Amino acid sequence: MRLDVVLRVVTKLLLPFMVVFGFYVQFHGEISPGGGFQAGVIIGAAVILYAIMFGLDRAMRVLSVSVVEKMISLGVLLYLGTGFVGMLKGGEFLNYSVLEHDPIGGQHLGITLIELGVLVTVAGTMIAIFYAFAGRGR
């Protein structure tokens, strides 16, 4: 019996709750402290905890380095894409009101997409930084 059994079991139990809490913080960013950056860090922390407990190789099998690096640029492109769509529909850059027929729905859609882009980029960045540091000298 390995000495870190408690840690491994508790980690496996905690991980889904961490990810769900991350998404909760993401979607409730409009009315309580939260939003893309905080949620990205929480989800990144979940993956990092998994990597610490079960080894870098197993974590890299779940999310490889190239996937994580692509996540970073895809999040930025999603953010900029929302801005460009607003421009194409006749408003200024990052004008959410023109994204849908009514301004309120447009604002809602715009903010959701923006925060999603931020979530993907920040989670990818945190995991990529961890992979870069932990992967050196192996």
Add this chain to the structure above:
Amino acid sequence: MSGGQMTSLADQLPALQVALPLAGAALCALIDRRYVCWAISTLVSFAMPVIAVSLLLQVLHGGPVSYAFGGWEPPYGIEYRIDVVNGFLLVLISVMGAIIMPYARASVAAEIPENKQAWFYCMYQLCLAGLLGMAITGDAFNAFVFMEVSSLSMYVLIAMGSDRRALVAAYQYLILGTIGATMYVIGVGLLFAMTGTLNFVDMAERIVAVEQTRSVMAALAFITVGMCLKLALFPLHVWLPNAYTGAPSVATAFIASTATKVAVYLLLRYYFSIYGAKFVFGDLPVTPILLVLSLAAMFAASTVAIFQDNVKRMLAYSSVAQIGYITLGIALATPIGLTGGIVHLFNHALMKGALFLALGCVALRIGNCRIDTMAGIGRRMPLTMGAFVVAGLSLIGVPGTVGFVSKWYLALASIENGWWWLAFLIVASSLLAVVYIGRVIEIAWFRAPTGATAEATEAPLSMLIPTWLLAAACIAFGLDAELTAGVAARAADALFAGLVQ
């Protein structure tokens, strides 16, 4: 909140100026293939001067251009505001970025490891986006964000140098640069607390009521120190020589031409547009402080440059001295003096850009930039060193070159103030430039080629043409300074007029 009244591309130009390089950077990070990334980067950098020049023309004919981000009207939303000063700066940054990109293909392929070349182009475009954003924005905190975007990408660009000393240089620049940016944020925080707004125009109106309070004066002090760290004014220049020496040639050429200039612009914006020249130069002792530091920069840095063995390091110290000229123009606080300072922003970018690009060609052929290994290289690479000589003469201030134009304005402004000794000192410091440029020319042309230089051939055309474009511009804008000095004079007048009408 507007429903969207912008229908033409011309209206969207301010946003495109910053959004296109950002998108290009994200694409380069996604596509990890080096020549595709070079192509994307070149396309984006060629589009930038087109946008910047059309914006400047719009401003020169029709007055300041304002763009409200997200449809939120200023001062509630973030505003991009272009007037003559930052229109001029936008043209400078985008033109330098465009000229360097064709040069970069061969230079980057030679100096940077293969797997990092795509990331080099990504960082280059991020730096371009950050510098353009810092120049174009009309919001104080937005300027900080873009300042850090450009600075962080600059640290990465510098750390990509081949020598391990580039890493130490990047670290040193990171520490000092972050302290500078944080000082700027402290100043903005104090201003925000006192005026309640972050928009430049709104701040200029609201600051009149609170100008004599201690918080606002402390904010000015913090912003001055922060920006002087970024623009490498004399005692705060310690990061510059190591950073310019260690970085790859393309990065050095780009950073030397643009980074410090944007910091000067931000300082000008705060001194003239927000606080007002009467308060800053009349009530506070900014003129003597800047005067002393500028003179110290001009003389001390030029003297240290004379004794350097690495030509890149020599030119880095020369840059510190040239920044002293720019701040001297600001310290003089007259329209002619300020014109001299602003036109020297442009001219120095041309001169230093040409010099560092020429050095990059030399580094491509012989592998390093040490002055003893460059013996006789002028005979093997005449076109490259010819460009170096032209730009070097411009640095000294020979009549007919751009360097003379800026020094003429500065000397004129000093004489106008009655400070004959200052005009004499400006000429005297140019003589120091003769010594260090003369050293390089003597070793390059008047010694026989040895060792590595014996087999050196001329640099490839893709690198020669940008170098000679800049060197030719040094002469062209020196003979006919109507374009640059004219716009600079209009910019100086706009700054003195201020934002509060």
Add this chain to the structure above:
Amino acid sequence: MSEYLSEVVDHYNQWITIFLMVAGLYVVVARGNMVKKLVGLSIFQTSVYLLYISPGKILGGTPPILADDFAVYSNPLPHVLILTAIVVGVATLALGLGLVVRINEAYGTVEEDEIFDKGGSE
């Protein structure tokens, strides 16, 4: 005597900000270990967050959500600004630590004077 005491106690948030600012700058200047310098830089940046946020709280103010019963709201703008500043601080710290790791591999040490002796910077 009591006015001086009240001056300290009433503005305790500003005093803490000043203390952190100066302590962070001191660590950057006085310590030669590169990691410690980065820690000092982080402390310096944290003081700036306090500088923005603590005056933003209006005593008696509610979170800025429109409701009929409440008229006084705490200022939400400093929070947004500081979120951005925190992200910038995190990125700077990550980049700095990455550079320190590379410097350690290249020189074998992270003490600035040892790197200077090995020809790190001139």
